[in-house]
Amino acid sequence: MYEVLFWFLTIMAIGCALGVILSRNPVNSVLFLIATFFAISGHYLLLNAQFLAVVNIIVYAGAIMVLFLFVMMLMNLNADVEPQKSRLAQLAGMIAGGVLFLVILAALRTASLSVLDKQSNDIGLIKNLGKVLFTQYVLPFEISSVLFLSAIIGAVVISRKEEVHSTVADGSVNTSDIK
Amino acid sequence: MKAIIAATISGVILMFAGILVKEKKNAVTLAVILLLALLGVNIYEVVSTPAAAPQAFFNNMLRIDRYAVWFNTLLTGCTLLYVLLIGKEIAKVGSHVAEYFALICFILCGLYILSGYNNMLMLFLGIEIISIPQYILAGSDKKNLKSSEASLKYFLMGAFSTGILLMGITLLYGATGSFYITNFTFLQADSLNVLALAGIILVMIALSFKVSAAPFHMWTPDVYDGAPTAFTAFMATVAKAAAFIAFLRLFQVAFGSLSNSWTLVLSVITAATLFVGNITAVFQQSVKRMLAYSSIAQAGFMLFAVISVNAIAWQGIIIYAVAYSVATIGIFAVLLKLKDYTYDGFNGLAQKEPTLAFVATIFLLSLAGIPLTGGFMAKYYVLSAAMQQGHLMWLVIFALLMAAISVYYYFRVIIAMYFKPGNPELNSPVTQTDKFLLILTCAIVLLIGIFPQLFLSV
Numbered sequence: 001m002y003e004v005l006f007w008f009l010t011i012m013a014i015g016c017a018l019g020v021i022l023s024r025n026p027v028n029s030v031l032f033l034i035a036t037f038f039a040i041s042g043h044y045l046l047l048n049a050q051f052l053a054v055v056n057i058i059v060y061a062g063a064i065m066v067l068f069l070f071v072m073m074l075m076n077l078n079a080d081v082e083p084q085k086s087r088l089a090q091l092a093g094m095i096a097g098g099v100l101f102l103v104i105l106a107a108l109r110t111a112s113l114s115v116l117d118k119q120s121n122d123i124g125l126i127k128n129l130g131k132v133l134f135t136q137y138v139l140p141f142e143i144s145s146v147l148f149l150s151a152i153i154g155a156v157v158i159s160r161k162e163e164v165h166s167t168v169a170d171g172s173v174n175t176s177d178i179k
Numbered sequence: 180m181k182a183i184i185a186a187t188i189s190g191v192i193l194m195f196a197g198i199l200v201k202e203k204k205n206a207v208t209l210a211v212i213l214l215l216a217l218l219g220v221n222i223y224e225v226v227s228t229p230a231a232a233p234q235a236f237f238n239n240m241l242r243i244d245r246y247a248v249w250f251n252t253l254l255t256g257c258t259l260l261y262v263l264l265i266g267k268e269i270a271k272v273g274s275h276v277a278e279y280f281a282l283i284c285f286i287l288c289g290l291y292i293l294s295g296y297n298n299m300l301m302l303f304l305g306i307e308i309i310s311i312p313q314y315i316l317a318g319s320d321k322k323n324l325k326s327s328e329a330s331l332k333y334f335l336m337g338a339f340s341t342g343i344l345l346m347g348i349t350l351l352y353g354a355t356g357s358f359y360i361t362n363f364t365f366l367q368a369d370s371l372n373v374l375a376l377a378g379i380i381l382v383m384i385a386l387s388f389k390v391s392a393a394p395f396h397m398w399t400p401d402v403y404d405g406a407p408t409a410f411t412a413f414m415a416t417v418a419k420a421a422a423f424i425a426f427l428r429l430f431q432v433a434f435g436s437l438s439n440s441w442t443l444v445l446s447v448i449t450a451a452t453l454f455v456g457n458i459t460a461v462f463q464q465s466v467k468r469m470l471a472y473s474s475i476a477q478a479g480f481m482l483f484a485v486i487s488v489n490a491i492a493w494q495g496i497i498i499y500a501v502a503y504s505v506a507t508i509g510i511f512a513v514l515l516k517l518k519d520y521t522y523d524g525f526n527g528l529a530q531k532e533p534t535l536a537f538v539a540t541i542f543l544l545s546l547a548g549i550p551l552t553g554g555f556m557a558k559y560y561v562l563s564a565a566m567q568q569g570h571l572m573w574l575v576i577f578a579l580l581m582a583a584i585s586v587y588y589y590f591r592v593i594i595a596m597y598f599k600p601g602n603p604e605l606n607s608p609v610t611q612t613d614k615f616l617l618i619l620t621c622a623i624v625l626l627i628g629i630f631p632q633l634f635l636s637v
Contacts, residue, residue, distance in 0.1 A: 103380075107350065107373040139237035140300045143292065146187050147308050150285045153194060154315035157275045158330075162321060 013039035049124025190284035197277035329405030347381030403471035412511035452479035495560035502553030526601025553627030
């Protein structure tokens with residue numbers, strides 16, 4: 001049963017990932033990507049990491065991809081407006097990507113990875129995850145708040161209207177908004 | 180560790196000051212006060228950190244030693260100098276002055292993490308903490324299309340390179356089962372672990388992007404040219420030094436014993452960086468864009484410290500980071516005084532503003548690496564670190580050749596200032612305070628060149 005599920009999810013993940021890059025229509029690409037996320041979440045479940053699986057579906061497949069889909073549909077992209085890359089750039093990209101693929105393939109072929117014991121493994125349960133997060137990884141957890149703070153400041157600085165104070169000849173201050 | 184907390188608190192204070200402080204001048208003053216306090220905290224850390232063993236914090240997430248704290252102190256000093264010299268210009272960029280300073284404080288927090296991290300997670304967080312504020316600062320001049328372009332370009336490329344970094348970290352974790360850089364046990368066990376080597380290469384590519392090494396430098400000229408000049412001065416100096424200390428730390432501490440496998444790749448990157456940076460800088464017409472390419476070229480020299488796995492390399496990066504930062508901040512402060520950023524804009528500056536022209540000459544001489552200036556000592560240290568490795572002779576000779584080429588484009592500015600007639604237009608009058616600060620900066624550059632030991636003693 002486990003084997004069957006594993007192979008089903010693996011084929012689904014790889015097939016959908018290929019669909020993302022091969023389909024001409026960007027909307028189809030996004031839908032394929034959502035399917036890929038579901039397949040990967042299935043893998044997480046097989047590894048007994050329920051929390052990760054649920055978060056992956058809620059955050060990625062749910063929130064981010066739906067937002068992505070909206071943007072895609074609003075921008076109304078299709079094959080005609082897509083910028084054409086030159087043949088040389090395409091070839092260079094193909095070679096570079098192919099070489100990376102080859103290297104990683106070679107790396108994984110010879111690698112001796114320690115296999116996770118799926119029976120006794122319950123690290124992915126929310127209770128254990130929370131414990132690790134607040135003991136061993138408490139510093140990265142807290143420091144990431146600095147990252148979010150700077151992102152919030154960025155959102156405010158970039159999206160707020162600039163108020164320009166221009167002094168008129170008689171000395172009074174005139175405030176006008178510039179878009 | 181105290182410095183990380185202090186930098187974060189300073190950032191938060193400045194963030195809230197954005198609501199309360201209406202006068203732009205007061206925001207600059209507040210930033211100067213907070214940076215002074217931050218410098219004080221750093222000096223306290225230098226005194227209180229034991230010289231021998233590094234201190235481990237939070238399950239070994241950070242291992243902070245005297246060296247790291249000293250590096251932080253010097254770069255905090257550079258930031259203070261930057262705010263004193265360029266603070267007025269920062270206030271002119273937009274209306275969110277306090278927020279810009281808050282972002283600068285967060286970048287300093289990232290720097291403190293990067294100089295002492297011991298875990299790949301902290302490396303990732305540190306790199307992101309210095310990157311995200313930079314994307315924002317690059318796009319802070321919202322009315323300028325080039326600034327927005329710079330921000331978007333930097334953000335997209337930066338996000339992509341972060342993806343590569345994460346992929347590299349994943350492969351390294353797969354190969355070793357650990358995130359701790361001092362625990363990378365595969366180094367001794369089997370040195371031909373292909374999974375780990377692929378991880379090292381991916382991490383190297385991502386970090387090369389962050390320090391703008393060729394062939395991952397494409398974003399640099401557009402971003403540094405498009406971003407408001409006041410922020411380019413910070414992005415090209417302190418933020419870049421932060422990325423470099425992370426690069427150095429990872430490759431010396433974690434991958435040092437494996438250097439046979441990556442030295443060749445990194446020396447090709449170094450040679451390419453030196454070549455692209457120097458040759459392209461020759462053809463620029465704008466001084467600001469020339470400085471962007473020169474920052475690529477200088478990154479090539481700093482990469483020498485990363486390649487050489489020895490003690491001089493650690494000293495070299497500290498001297499190089501400070502000498503390059505101080506001189507670059509100085510030359511940007513001069514550039515900000517001028518209306519026209521082309522070479523012709525500098526014509527006749529020596530007649531109109533002799534002090535400005537004189538200090539600019541010292542900064543440019545330092546960047547070119549002329550003896551008695553800080554730049555010479557910096558180049559001397561990083562190149563002698565490479566010499567000690569033995570097999571990098573060809574790269575050292577190539578670097579000297581490239582340094583000779585760099586003299587051409589730095590001297591073009593000096594020739595324009597002293598030997599060409601003209602009447603350069605100034606943005607704002609040069610006050611006595613400006614002159615004093617510029618001469619102080621100039622004195623620091625000369626001090627590094629004459630007594631480099633002062634900056635190495637920890």
